[in-house]
Amino acid sequence: MTTPHPAGFVHAGPRPECIAPAGEAHPPPLLASALVEPAPPPGAHAAHRPEVSAQEQVATLFVFMLATFVGLDVIRRVSRLLHTPLMSLTNAISAIAVVGSLLIAGQRHGADWNWINLLGLVAIVASVTNIVSGFLITDRMLKMFKKREARKP
Amino acid sequence: MNSTFIEVAYLVATGLFIFSLKWMNTPRTARRGVLSGVIAMLVAVGGTLLDPGILAGNYKWIALAIVLGTVFGVPLSWVPLTAVPQRTALSHAFGGLAAGLVGVAEFYTSFGEHGQGFTPFRIGALCLEVLLGFLTFTGSLMAAGKLQELKFIPSRPVVYRGQNLINFTLLGLAVLCCALLVANPERFQFLFPAVIALALTFGVLLILPIGGADMPTVISLLNSYAGLSAVAMGFVMDNKLLITAGALDGSSGLILSIIMCKAMNRSFANVLFGAFGQVQTSAGHAEARTVKSASPKDAVEILENASFVVIVPGYGMAVAQAQHRVREIYDELTERGITVKFAIHPVAGRMPGHMNVLLAEAEIPYEDLVEMDDINPDMSQCDVCLVIGANDVVNPAARNNKSSPIYGMPIIDADKAKTVLAIKRSMNPGFAGIENDLYFADQTLMVFGDAKAVTGEMARALAGEDGPGH
Numbered sequence: 001m002t003t004p005h006p007a008g009f010v011h012a013g014p015r016p017e018c019i020a021p022a023g024e025a026h027p028p029p030l031l032a033s034a035l036v037e038p039a040p041p042p043g044a045h046a047a048h049r050p051e052v053s054a055q056e057q058v059a060t061l062f063v064f065m066l067a068t069f070v071g072l073d074v075i076r077r078v079s080r081l082l083h084t085p086l087m088s089l090t091n092a093i094s095a096i097a098v099v100g101s102l103l104i105a106g107q108r109h110g111a112d113w114n115w116i117n118l119l120g121l122v123a124i125v126a127s128v129t130n131i132v133s134g135f136l137i138t139d140r141m142l143k144m145f146k147k148r149e150a151r152k153p
Numbered sequence: 154m155n156s157t158f159i160e161v162a163y164l165v166a167t168g169l170f171i172f173s174l175k176w177m178n179t180p181r182t183a184r185r186g187v188l189s190g191v192i193a194m195l196v197a198v199g200g201t202l203l204d205p206g207i208l209a210g211n212y213k214w215i216a217l218a219i220v221l222g223t224v225f226g227v228p229l230s231w232v233p234l235t236a237v238p239q240r241t242a243l244s245h246a247f248g249g250l251a252a253g254l255v256g257v258a259e260f261y262t263s264f265g266e267h268g269q270g271f272t273p274f275r276i277g278a279l280c281l282e283v284l285l286g287f288l289t290f291t292g293s294l295m296a297a298g299k300l301q302e303l304k305f306i307p308s309r310p311v312v313y314r315g316q317n318l319i320n321f322t323l324l325g326l327a328v329l330c331c332a333l334l335v336a337n338p339e340r341f342q343f344l345f346p347a348v349i350a351l352a353l354t355f356g357v358l359l360i361l362p363i364g365g366a367d368m369p370t371v372i373s374l375l376n377s378y379a380g381l382s383a384v385a386m387g388f389v390m391d392n393k394l395l396i397t398a399g400a401l402d403g404s405s406g407l408i409l410s411i412i413m414c415k416a417m418n419r420s421f422a423n424v425l426f427g428a429f430g431q432v433q434t435s436a437g438h439a440e441a442r443t444v445k446s447a448s449p450k451d452a453v454e455i456l457e458n459a460s461f462v463v464i465v466p467g468y469g470m471a472v473a474q475a476q477h478r479v480r481e482i483y484d485e486l487t488e489r490g491i492t493v494k495f496a497i498h499p500v501a502g503r504m505p506g507h508m509n510v511l512l513a514e515a516e517i518p519y520e521d522l523v524e525m526d527d528i529n530p531d532m533s534q535c536d537v538c539l540v541i542g543a544n545d546v547v548n549p550a551a552r553n554n555k556s557s558p559i560y561g562m563p564i565i566d567a568d569k570a571k572t573v574l575a576i577k578r579s580m581n582p583g584f585a586g587i588e589n590d591l592y593f594a595d596q597t598l599m600v601f602g603d604a605k606a607v608t609g610e611m612a613r614a615l616a617g618e619d620g621p622g623h
Contacts, residue, residue, distance in 0.1 A: 057274045060388055060396055067397040070171060071404030077178045080499070081519055083409060083506025084237060086177050087376055091244045093170055093190060094380045094402035097251040099201045100390050104258045105215055106207030116258045117211065121218045123254040126247040128222025129229065131194055134244060136230035137237070139187045141510050145180040148518035 085141045092134025098127035155205055162200030163394035169193035170398050174405070180519055197394055234514050235471050238372060238503040242297035245375045249289030252382035253349070256283035259389050260345055271338045278388035280331035284352045285382035291356030293375050299360070300368060300503060310364040317426050320358050327351035359425065365503070370413040370424045372504050377406025409505045416499035418561040444580065447598040449610040452574050455598070457615070459536035462486060462493045463528060465565055466512065468502050469542020470604050476515040478608035479541060483517060485615035494521050496528040496565045498546035529566050538570035542604050548589045559587055573597040576607045
């Protein structure tokens with residue numbers, strides 16, 4: 001592992017006694033007791049998740065900041081006529097949470113199938129409901145906005 | 154290789170989402186925006202399904218969940234347009250629920266992985282995700298209930314002594330639990346359910362004191378929260394698509410809330426903790442003032458002799474389902490060569506832009522829907538201003554009565570028109586319980602009655618007089 005995590009925030013693993021002497025000479029009691037907390041149940045399988053380094057975490061903050069500025073700028077130009085459809089469209093877009101829900105529902109968490117997968121499935125239902133109803137109702141509303149017809153003399 | 158492919162799919166989806174919102178800048182390209190959003194979502198979901206971590210045996214369950222979501226989603230898109238605010242609030246609730254549930258799942262799976270995922274950044278984001286997700290969930294359900302006027306949820310603001318103190322204490326406790334979890338997730342694992350419970354409770358208590366007049370702001374704010382909870386989920390899962398799409402939603406909600414707040418001349422804090430919209434009983438209306446009233450027939454005569462008519466619709470018009478009758482009046486008047494414009498106040502209706510959608514449904518061309526700021530300079534040229542079911546948004550007290558609770562709120566300058574026709578059921582004060590001097594002004598004629606009945610009678614009178622009049 002190339003990136004050091006601050007001591008105390010990362011669980012020491014199944015054999016904490018190997019870590020304690022190697023650490024600081026006098027760790028504060030809170031951190032010390034954290035290090036000897038019971039290990040997670042054996043046999044738990046690690047799900048697919050790459051280690052995230054601190055630099056990558058800052059990179060995600062960059063992405064957030066830039067996306068917010070783009071968002072503010074794009075939204076400010078949206079016609080005021082369309083603020084209701086805008087909100088139902090962004091409802092559908094924020095149902096992008098479906099991506100997280102799919103991963104949670106699909107991955108292995110310990111046993112073949114457990115309650116965590118079930119949470120993921122409920123989250124998929126909620127997100128897909130938003131996606132489907134959000135896009136459909138936005139389109140339904142937008143169809144109603146018509147230009148003035150040329151009046152017959 | 155596969156994961157690079159997925160990242161590229163996410164990149165494409167992000168770009169398409171941005172275009173989707175960009176095309177909403179005019180009604181001409183807006184439907185293209187929806188198409189772009191749909192494609193982006195399909196790319197995102199398709200890419201995610203290729204993730205090597207998803208077990209082959211779980212695809213059938215995922216398919217089932219997607220089918221179920223579609224079954225719920227399709228009927229939700231058929232609601233009448235007056236019910237769109239409720240539907241929107243409900244979908245914020247679903248968004249919050251999804252984020253909250255994924256957060257809970259993430260928390261407990263991380264313990265299954267020997268706690269290796271618990272960097273302070275990640276657990277902090279996780280707490281934020283769960284907090285925002287669950288408070289959006291219950292808060293939006295409350296808002297939807299109030300908008301739907303469900304019996305067991307009071308739509309009037311509920312206030313009690315020490316309300317803000319209790320709310321802040323709850324929020325403070327939740328933040329404290331989160332801080333402890335960040336400091337030491339192993340030791341304080343037992344606090345996580347408390348964060349969930351506090352967030353759920355806080356959501357309910359936050360919306361309880363908010364009245365109908367503030368719903369547009371609150372819906373926008375909850376929209377922002379739903380987006381931010383997706384952003385937090387992105388931080389937890391290190392997923393940039395979640396972050397960008399969530400940020401787009403979050404900034405949209407933020408801008409709409411700011412517009413709504415400005416339209417009511419109020420601050421966020423005031424909306425959330427001010428309990429606006431209570432009926433004022435102490436207002437000293439000692440002297441009974443007289444108003445002039447007119448029949449729908451008189452009103453039609455006045456309208457026919459005008460050359461520039463401005464119609465100010467309020468939510469009362471939509472409640473009475475009068476918009477199609479109003480459209481008939483609009484048609485008759487424009488056929489006579491009279492210029493007719495609709496003046497739309499930003500908070501007309503129950504969510505941002507609601508009135509535009511209601512009028513568009515009645516097939517009124519969108520060129521004639523004019524924003525408050527654009528119509529106000531022309532109001533002094535207006536011959537007749539027809540106010541239908543609007544009240545506070547045309548109350549001159551907002552401009553000239555410093556003691557009025559709505560003082561400072563931008564209004565449509567209906568009182569500058571040469572003649573004002575106000576259709577109103579009775580002289581009862583409106584939603585915010587504030588008396589309106591406009592109705593007592595010299596140039597104002599009140600047309601009493603149900604908005605639908607009155608506008609219907611006016612439309613018939615206009616259509617019927619075609620023959621003998623010409």
